């Protein structure tokens with residue numbers, strides 16, 4: 001940002017602030033409620049709603065009270081929305097934002113989990129909001145003469161300013177005071193931003209100047225004890241939406257009721273899947289059977305009922321809404337029933353991923369971590385006697401994770417298939433001083449290069465390429481790793497570094513590193529990829545619990561040394577309290593080694609680097625055709641001996657290795 005831009009921005013912010021403070025003292029707040037404003041001014045576009053057209057609160061009657069608490073006249077200071085997906089949470093937020101800009105302008109800030117999300121939502125949500133309504137368009141257009149006043153993350157309008165920020169940037173969060181604060185998807189905010197603490201607290205600190213402040217905090221919930229939205233909801237008056245039974249008239253909140261006599265029920269077809277036409281809601285009062293078409297009249301007659309009326313002197317209102325309330329034509333009860341069935345099928349295989357998504361996004365409830373159940377002895381007992389170094393059926397590409405210790409390198413080779421089914425194919429411990437350059441006698445790096453270039457065969461007999469290798473530079477010999485990575489990046493070998501800060505993506509954005517080696521310095525010689533170690537370990541431990549071969553399953557072999565099993569399961573997820581906030585942390589018992597787990601983390605990050613986690617059927621089919629045609633057509637015994645590679649196949653392998661390029 002140029003100095004002149006900074007001055008202009010500060011100028012705009014202080015003008016908005018002064019105007020808002022003046023209005024706070026001198027002018028009464030407008031009478032129009034958010035709902036009234038939205039019905040008069042909002043048109044929903046195709047991106048926001050499946051049904052474009054003027055906004056009508058009758059479509060989602062449960063939105064009226066929460067959004068009207070955000071009206072300028074309401075004494076409520078904070079509205080907490082713990083809502084399922086597809087319940088029009090974003091529309092409600094945009095209604096409140098539009099009403100503030102249109103009727104009660106002042107300094108406003110919206111915070112989304114990251115800068116990227118903030119920019120995307122600014123373009124896809126905020127910009128259409130500002131242009132769709134003639135009233136808002138007029139207010140914003142008045143400023144168009146000064147181009148810099150309207151950027152993606154900063155919008156000036158008559159009498160106010162809108163700052164759009166990402167919760168991952170402390171600098172954006174602390175700036176001038178704001179009167180209205182919108183915190184969206186708070187459960188995806190980082191626990192800590194730039195070492196300055198909780199980003200939502202940083203943003204809230206900006207509101208202290210104002211007496212008539214407003215705050216909207218919304219999210220679908222995530223993990224129990226770590227959910228910001230659940231904590232905020234628990235501290236509110238805890239409202240649930242009660243609707244009347246169309247048959248007996250008894251008011252009740254809609255509950256999924258998996259373990260209750262009331263709730264969503266259905267008949268099962270042969271095989272156990274729900275019969276879509278049979279899905280109904282069983283009334284809690286008299287067992288009446290309610291069909292989904294009743295939902296429209298039920299929602300229209302609904303009322304919010306507080307479990308803790310008067311909590312926080314009525315200043316903080318909390319609203320919980322699950323997916324059963326989703327209006328007709330959006331998310332149907334039949335879809336919810338079949339998603340539940342799919343989640344239960346996955347749980348039967350030991351995979352809780354779908355259940356977690358269901359609980360979070362459909363029930364709008366937190367999911368309780370089951371703790372770490374991966375057991376070294378169970379894993380060994382169940383492991384078949386697969387030959388090492390041979391990729392099994394169902395997996396078609398390899399990645400490698402390399403750990404650097406003081407006296408050795410450890411390399412672990414993983415193969416990948418659909419649904420991130422994976423196999424630990426081989427491991428190699430290479431002794432030698434990593435400070436020795438690759439060209440020097442006894443260098444472990446030369447041995448690593450040789451190991452990486454040794455062909456790996458699929459059970460089909462065709463070679464399987466290593467599409468990426470990640471080498472840890474965080475421990476010993478950082479510069480040696482950079483030098484090696486620089487020399488081999490054309491073979492898709494990269495330097496990485498684990499970050500144990502919670503909530504980081506498995507693969508972050510790379511940074512350029514200088515390479516200095518024995519007095520020589522090369523500026524920005526190599527890219528360093530940050531790896532979200534905690535997230536990756538949680539993924540791996542989740543997969544180790546999957547009990548049946550198929551998507552998500554981890555194939556291990558009895559031929560792997562016992563210490564590999566011990567290391568893979570060496571860490572425990574424990575709850576630690578840091579500055580009063582619960583935090584899940586991976587801890588390694590003293591004296592235990594965990595190179596196998598670290599290398600599994602790096603190999604997983606390498607898989608994410610290639611995009612294996614996002615591959616579609618077409619990508620898999622391509623690789624399957626390339627490496628596994630023979631065996632997938634005619635199943636062969638799993639432990640057939642490894643054949644030596646004829647020269648023709650070696651050539652093909654090099655070609656395949658090249659084809660693996662072009663990633664990212």
Ligand SMILES: [Zn+2]
Pocket residue numbers: 245246247248249250283284285286287288
């Ligand atoms: Zn009833």
